[in-house]
Amino acid sequence: MRATEFEFRYRALLIGLIFCVGFWLYAADHVPLIRLLVHSNPGAGGLPPTLGTQIVLAVAALLAAVGALVRTWGAAYLKSSVVHDANLHSNELVADGPYRHVRHPLYSASIVATLGFALLASRTGFAFMVIVMTLLYVRLAGREEVELEREQGERFREFCRRVPKLWPSIRPRVPASGAKPQWAQAFRGEMFMWGFAAAIALFAATLNWIVLWSVLGAAFLSFWALQVVHNRRKKQTATAA
Numbered sequence: 001m002r003a004t005e006f007e008f009r010y011r012a013l014l015i016g017l018i019f020c021v022g023f024w025l026y027a028a029d030h031v032p033l034i035r036l037l038v039h040s041n042p043g044a045g046g047l048p049p050t051l052g053t054q055i056v057l058a059v060a061a062l063l064a065a066v067g068a069l070v071r072t073w074g075a076a077y078l079k080s081s082v083v084h085d086a087n088l089h090s091n092e093l094v095a096d097g098p099y100r101h102v103r104h105p106l107y108s109a110s111i112v113a114t115l116g117f118a119l120l121a122s123r124t125g126f127a128f129m130v131i132v133m134t135l136l137y138v139r140l141a142g143r144e145e146v147e148l149e150r151e152q153g154e155r156f157r158e159f160c161r162r163v164p165k166l167w168p169s170i171r172p173r174v175p176a177s178g179a180k181p182q183w184a185q186a187f188r189g190e191m192f193m194w195g196f197a198a199a200i201a202l203f204a205a206t207l208n209w210i211v212l213w214s215v216l217g218a219a220f221l222s223f224w225a226l227q228v229v230h231n232r233r234k235k236q237t238a239t240a241a
Helices: 005-009 011-027 033-037 049-078 105-118 123-152 154-162 183-189 191-206 209-240
Strands: none
Touching (some): 033 049, 049 105, 123 154, 191 209
């Protein structure tokens, strides 16, 4: 199971569309998932609705933050210029940092973050986002692995035998190569993911929809700016060459 060239090249657009459709499904399913998760009858031993909602939102923020952290860790070794490039890079095998535990830490982390974001959706929206996003990440990973095997051959096949694909191993499966992480560029590249986590955390604290959408809007703008800068630098490099 592998993604097409179109899916890989326009993965950011597809991810955005999946989230839009997932939240649009509120039009068909008016029941928020959070409502089902919060026990609204204190007399029966449940939490007060407001506190229960904040706890669920705090869990959502934690999942988003874990996703952002692991993605940042992976980008520190892979480089954000590669992470956000529309083209597939298979000329180098990265086997350090989180790549010692899982072959596709960025996709694994994104699935975890999706669980957090989707908790804000309706019941149907949650199921749609988690299932479709997971399927997309599995397909993207499959495409990368075909190209990596073509470029790296037996070296990559041995890496696959040792390191799990998307479910991380607690213990590292390969020795460290000594690569130095580049944290500054990684945090810049994943700023939008941290923005999503911050938006949900602030929403959990305030239950203010204006706060949520304001911070989410800023996160989307940062992602757009990142793409513009990346494309500009890529053009300048191509021109200079």
